[in-house]
Amino acid sequence: MIQKDLLIKRFVSYVTIDTQSDENSSTTPSTQEQWDLAHKLHQELLDMGLSEVSIDDNGYIMATLPATVDKPLPTIGFIAHYDTTPDFSGTNVNPQIIENYNGKDIVLNEEADIILSPDDFDELLDYKGQTLITTDGTTLLGADDKAGITEIMEAALYLKSHPEIEHGPIRIGFTPDEEIGRGAHKFDVEKFGAEWAYTMDGSQIGELEFENFNAAGVKVFVKGKSVHPGYAKGKMINSIHIAQDFISSLPRLETPEHTSGREGFFHLNGIHGDVEETVLEYILRDHDKEHFEARKEVLNNLAAEINSQYGLELISIEIKDQYFNMREKIEPVMHIVELAEKAMRAVDVEPIIKPIRGGTDGSQLSFMGLPCPNIFAGGHNFHGRFEYVPVESMIKATEVIIKIAELAAKK
The missing domain is CATH 3.30.70.360 (Alpha-Beta Plaits)
Incomplete structure (x- = not known):
């Protein structure tokens, strides 16, 4: 359904753009480099033919995939952030693509003897036989959250190309500065206009989260x-x-x-x-x-x-x-979590419902009036040289977005 090679190409094009945020900056975005990817995403949404495509003075990007049916349906949203953490270098990211992973050590950097090993990260063995994208050992990868952006873009492209799939209005939002806690600070919830949304900002395949620190x-x-x-x-x-x-x-x-x-x-x-x-x-x-x-x-x-x-x-x-913990804002509308859970099972992903040991834009957005659970983007070991993402997990996340849109139209 989703073209693997094109998804990889899109993801690599995003992670090779340095978008580290800076908590010591007072601007939004906090770094000039973030604008490079922001403008690229804005143009890609325009080229895709979506409607209401906008980018504001603070780098917040929004777009609409119009409904394919006339009946009244809720507008739902999908959100991801394009900055990467300032905790580890995101400059000159050089992704390595490991086809048909054999379950053994992956040499990220031979010269510096940097090895990604299942002895240290045993979850690697869950992805034996799959395609992994890793770092070269000198930078982070940026799957947090460029995997989420890739999945939203691929899902939008697929739905745009398949108008026979019934769905309501879909809103897309990309934000700066999530990694320094400011991703939602200037997000215009009223302009976004969704009844609820999902951040595609979780880790391993299956994660579905509606409570956080x-x-x-x-x-x-x-x-x-x-x-x-x-x-x-x-x-x-x-x-x-x-x-x-x-x-x-x-x-x-x-x-x-x-x-x-x-x-x-x-x-x-x-x-x-x-x-x-x-x-x-x-x-x-x-x-x-x-x-x-x-x-x-x-x-x-x-x-x-x-x-x-x-x-x-x-x-x-x-x-x-x-x-704050978004659970108190999600519990009154638990049907949006149940919808995501149902969508995962429909594409053969077993939901892993657990609290986030961290925060996402969704936690702040939920308190701003936009209930916003978090869905897996697929990556592991965020914020460091051992970060990696299985391509198959990204494909499944994309399928989950498509299925949520489809199921929401049947309610």
């Missing part, structure tokens, strides 16, 4: 007092040591490397400082709203305790909520 970013500012070390007794306050006390006082097993499922965590993901001042950067995550708020209290109480020990206000904390 509650999330906050935290900065812990630790003040010290710098004095000549030869004359420092009773005078110096070393902010690094105080920061060390703060770090070691948090629950050691409530960190990303020790948690799974619905378990939340404190994640120290940045530290910089000197004797005079140290800044700790944390992210807080928890699926349960009460536990999420309790984690904030743990930080505030710890800061107050250390301050009281010194009799000085040495630690201050800045907490900014980033997004």
